[in-house]
Amino acid sequence: MGKLTGKTAVVTGASSGIGAAVAAYLAEEGANVVLAARREDKLEEVLSKIDGNSIAVVTDMAKKSDVDALAERAVETFGQIDIYVNNAGAVLGSRLQDGKTDEWDQMIDVNIKGVLYGINSALPGMLERSSGHVVNVASVSGQEVNKVGAVYSATKFAVRALSMSLEKELARTGVRVTNISPGQVDTEIASKPSDRKRLEPGDIARAVVYAVTQPDYVNVNEITVRPV
Known part of the structure; x- marks a missing residue:
């Protein structure tokens, strides 16, 4: 029996890369997994490779109505949302x-507003049960800025700020918050060449699993994962 048996996790941006790996790793730990992304064909492809109870819901995280419908579908299917991974x-x-x-x-709509919509859709149920875990995937670009990434970095700084504030806001409620900042990961959205091996999506997925499988009294607030 896995450490997350009986738990339900929503993973956004689950059609490829980090999101697909997170969904697979959570399922391996026994969680019911709800995969969300815009690309239905890619979602179904990822879903077909996951063992366990899982469903795919086509979702545009920039649309609040889509995000609300995603949460409703997760609750209708599995009863509640225990883990919400804002990865899109x-x-x-x-x-x-x-x-x-x-x-x-587009970056502001997905990277900031999408995270807010996700939190808003899952948090009431978590607070009602005094239990739950919000995981926000930011980036090392939310810690450091270069001359060509101003807006992207600004959105990821915002995700970190939201995570830090939410953790304080939810202190002693039973709901935990983790911000994960990956370095360069070998995914389809990786662009610039690298002089060192990039991280694999599974490296970030293991960080997510580490955070959400801690004892209930342990809140892992911040994880930064970089290549050597």
């Missing part, structure tokens, strides 16, 4: 002088 993210043009305001809007 957009990495687009971030240099301010390029003026790509449409791409900035």
Whole structure:
């Protein structure tokens, strides 16, 4: 029996990369898993490889109605949401002088508002039960800034700020909060070349599993995972 048997986890951005790995690792620990992303074909492909109780729900995290419907489907199917992994993210043009305001809007909508919508949809049930875990996947770009990533970094700084504030807000409620900041990960959205081996999606998934399988009185607030 896995450490998460009987628990239900929602994983956003689960159609590939980190999200797909997180969903698979949580399922291996016995969790019921609800996979969410926009690409139905990719979601179904990931779902077919997961053992255990799992469903896929096509979801655009930039749309509050979609995010609310995702939570409703999870509760209808499995009874409640115990773990919510805000992993969906957009990495687009971030240099301010390029003026790509449409791409900035998309990153803000997914990376910030999507996280807020996810928290809002799952938190009431967690508070009612005095139990639950919100995991926000940020980035080392939310700790350090370079000259070509202003807007993306700003969104990931925001995710870290939300995580830090939420942890304080929920102190002694029984609901835990973890912020995970990956370094360069070998996924389909990785762009710039690297002179060292990138992390694998499974490396981040193991960090998620570590955080959510701690005893109820242990709140792992911050994990940064970098390649050597």
